[in-house]
Amino acid sequence: xxxxxxxxxxxxxxxxxxxxxxxxxxxxxxxxxxxxxxxxxxxxxxxxxxxxxxxxxxxxxxxxxxxxxxxxxxxxxxxxxxxxxxxxxxxxxxxxxxxxxxxxxxxxxxxxxxxxxxxxxxxxxxxxxxxxxxxxxxxxxxxxxxxxxxxxxxxxxxxxxxxxxxxxxxxxxxxxxxxxxxxxxxxxxxxxxxxxxxxxxxxxxxxxxxxxxxxxxxxxxxxxxxxxxxxx
Numbered sequence: 207x208x209x210x211x212x213x214x215x216x217x218x219x220x221x222x223x224x225x226x227x228x229x230x231x232x233x234x235x236x237x238x239x240x241x242x243x244x245x246x247x248x249x250x251x252x253x254x255x256x257x258x259x260x261x262x263x264x265x266x267x268x269x270x271x272x273x274x275x276x277x278x279x280x281x282x283x284x285x286x287x288x289x290x291x292x293x294x295x296x297x298x299x300x301x302x303x304x305x306x307x308x309x310x311x312x313x314x315x316x317x318x319x320x321x322x323x324x325x326x327x328x329x330x331x332x333x334x335x336x337x338x339x340x341x342x343x344x345x346x347x348x349x350x351x352x353x354x355x356x357x358x359x360x361x362x363x364x365x366x367x368x369x370x371x372x373x374x375x376x377x378x379x380x381x382x383x384x385x386x387x388x389x390x391x392x393x394x395x396x397x398x399x400x401x402x403x404x405x406x407x408x409x410x411x412x413x414x415x416x417x418x419x420x421x422x423x424x425x426x427x428x429x430x431x432x433x434x435x436x437x438x
Contacts (some may be wrong), residue, residue, distance in 0.1 A: 209233040209315060212289030215306040216241045216280065222306045224268070226252050229304060232315040235269040235296065239289045242276050250310035279417050283372035283381040294366045301364045307362040307406040314401040315401065318363045327396035329389035334358045338399030346395045349387045350438035357395055358388035361403035362433035368392050373432070378412070379422035380429040380436070387433060 213236060215222045215225060227274070228238050240247040249272045275288055276399045286303055293301045300319045304310065318330040321343050335354050337345060359382025364370060370388040372381055389395040412418045429436050 208297055209235075209302075209319075210293040210296070210298040210300070211236045211315070212239060212286070212293060212303040213237070213303060213304050213306055214239050214241060214285050214289070215243060215247060216411070218306045218407075219243075219247070222247065223252065223296065224309055225306045228309045228311070229302060229315065230268045230270070232310065232312070233268055234301065235271065235293075237289045237292050238270065238272045239285050240272060240274045241285055243273075246375070247272060255260065270381070271293065279377075279415060279421065280411075281373045281374060281377045283376050286372040286381070287374065290364065290366065295402075298366055300436045301366055303364060303400045304361055305360040305401075305405070306409060307410075308403050310361060310403050311401050314361075314403060314437070317398050317401050320397050321396045321398045322363065322365060325394055325396045326350060326396050327389065327394035328365040328370055328392050329357060329362060329394075330396045331357050332398045332401040332403055333401050334361075335407065336402060337398060339353060340400030342399040345396075346386075346390050347393075348390055349437070350435070353438055355397065356437075357382060357389070357397070358403070358405065359383075359385075360405040360408075372411050375427045375428050375432075378418050378423050379425040381425070384429060384432070 211233045213225055226236055252270055302315055322330040325345050370392055373384050376384055386395050
């Protein structure tokens with residue numbers, strides 16, 4: 207059991223159910239990190255004895271565990287790190303990290319993990335923008351400003367043997383770009399053609415939660431301090 211998924215969620219029970227139902231059959235364990243949902247997520251709402259009750263493939267088994275992080279306003283990098291650390295403790299070989307509004311198509315996890323192994327990359331994703339033909343890969347080993355060739359923050363896969371980890375100083379924005387750039391310097395970030403993962407509610411919380419837009423600006427400043435420049 208070494209294929210893990212970490213799913214972050216806040217007040218989106220229907221999307222969470224869709225997300226887990228999509229990624230669950232592709233992995234051995236799903237770790238749901240509930241960030242102060244009201245009402246709180248209950249494990250039985252997501253799975254039933256390791257079998258997703260709402261998934262059409264009822265015989266597909268995976269385990270699910272739940273971690274609750276009450277901190278508000280949210281620190282996205284801390285939430286990622288909480289789930290990743292839990293997966294590492296349980297022996298994960300590859301860890302998919304998804305937001306609850308990211309619905310991974312069948313085969314996504316295996317396609318990305320295989321591309322990572324083939325190219326020696328330590329982080330992988332699929333192309334959400336449709337620029338890469340199915341079956342093709344693009345490896346990045348240096349930071350750049352190609353906005354359509356960046357790692358999408360809502361769905362990516364980590365090789366936990368690498369030193370790449372979320373930076374808790376980047377609370378809301380630029381944490382995903384920081385992970386992308388860490389990966390490029392530590393072996394590579396690979397993007398796979400095909401298997402696009404839609405981001406169903408982009409910027410939903412940034413626009414609706416007080417303080418997060420301001421936090422995004424502070425994160426941009428912190429990113430420049432860390433890397434010397436910012437790509438967008």
